[in-house]
Amino acid sequence: MKEDVRVLVVDDELIMRDSLSDWLREDGYNVVAVEDGPRALEKVKAEEWDVLIVDLKMPGMDGIEVMREVKKLNKEIPVIIMTAYATVDTAVRAMKEGAYDYIVKPFNPEEIGLTIRKIVNQQRLIRENIYLRQELRRQFQFKDIITKNPKMQKVLELVRSVAKTASTVLIEGESGTGKELIARAIHSCSARRKNPFVAVSCAALPETLLETELFGHEKGAFTGAIASKKGRFELADKGTVFLDEIGEISLQTQVKLLRFLEEKEFTRIGGTKPASVDVRILSATNKNLGKLVGEEKFREDLYYRLNVVCIKLPPLRERMEDIPLLTEHFLEKYRIENDKEIRGISEEAMELLLRYGWPGNVRELENAIESAVVVTKGSLIEPQDLPGTVTSLEEKGYRLGKSKSLHDMEKEYISYMLEACGWNVKKCAETLGIDRTTLYNRMKKYRLKKC
């Protein structure tokens, strides 16, 4: 509906103002006309406009100055500059300053109508695009987890169904794949969501401290225990405890944890009276717990207690289709945090992100984008804004398609993947879809060694 399109005409000549406004009204637009820049700025401050049509030559502020000031207030408003005194210089100046179009008075009726229609269509497309992006994000977003990868979608389905139960859940995935996010998602979809979610990083604390953290201690339990302290299990009563890096806990702590899981009771360090709490245990590991059980580094009974439901998170290199979505999400996050005008990422930079192996997974991608947002001087993230780890592969010339023979191609590709996986042979073999022995044979054949 054209009535919805608001046009502000700025021209010092009454006759021009009136005839343009009349004509635009006949064409169905909602038009307001003012005679100078200051009045135009007042109107732009006070109301929303779809298009501004501004005369170039006006006493006081000329059309380009008006446009400049208008753009400071709202850089999105399309401005058409019109003039009766057209020169190439003024046209170039107007366009450089950000005019949408430059038209010469008197204009062909078709010309101005077409220009406004073009603007209206473009604005509509922009609005539609913003809407669709939001919808897309909503579609691929679940509790801060953004994905369109089928494996991850299955993970999310599992998260939804397991959240309603009371089962313990073991989340397996490489470092940076978002294990804590999944744990938080389970908690926030569960009946416990209004109660605390308490995360404990088991690797960050030495054994004795970890036990104190988990179970709490009584006053005088050890030197420095000047007051009794509640443990994380108590703090999380009726909520969820997330034990990250569970593979790192000592066998002694494992015994205590097992007892707690079996009896739902615990005793504070230095205490005698057992206490009970109602918590759900979620745990996560970047190690192969089954293997640790085989090596007798992890108690089998505890393993089965924790692993009632197992959620395996794929590494980022197995969900490359999520890279553009995640990049956009992080760009938006860090653009706002750093208050920077960033439109997006260049095709070349995106290509690099898609080629890289991301051994540090989503966390590494997030860090890369955060750093690029901070570093960039332009409005578009370019390859040089990305961290060296991401771009170094490119510098070393690992560009696919440059090689001539299959032999060279295979050598380069394996070399590229090894580099991308941080020379982790197991990871690299998995990514390439071959077993480790085959990869070692190829490395030997091509004499590939970490420099």
Place this chain on the structure above:
Amino acid sequence: MGDDILQSLKAAIAEKFENDCRILGALEIPDDAFDPQRKQYASTPVLREIVATAPADTKKILGVVDVDLCVPILTFVFGRAQMNGKAAVVSLFRLRQEYYGLTPNPDLLRARASKEAMHELGHTFGLTHCADCRCVMYLSNSVRNIDIKARDFCEGCSGLLSAFKL
């Protein structure tokens, strides 16, 4: 200007707007309407003159001129109207085949004049341009566009017209 064209317009208007339609005497185009630089006639003074000559009982008045009309902001206009007002004007100048170096075609001229008359009178009833290129309220910037559109209002514009006429 040939009487036949005025007669055909009178018949078309009377039928469409279901009202008496009279042909008045010749219109005097005011001197100040002529723009010597553009060698065209400004449509505003012409419209003003049309309003001035309208008899008191006139609901709507349409001027038909044979000069090239313009408005300050546009290179030319086929016609002009007072939006929601009384008066409208159409120019036959650019509707004639001769203007484009072609053989005169009285039937085509009558058809074009009728469409433009309906269009401008539509504005006086408050109708704005229509997106349907077959509707007479479609914005025509060339005779090609005029020839494409029908002589009548589309369903939507007809509905609005009867609402406005009330």
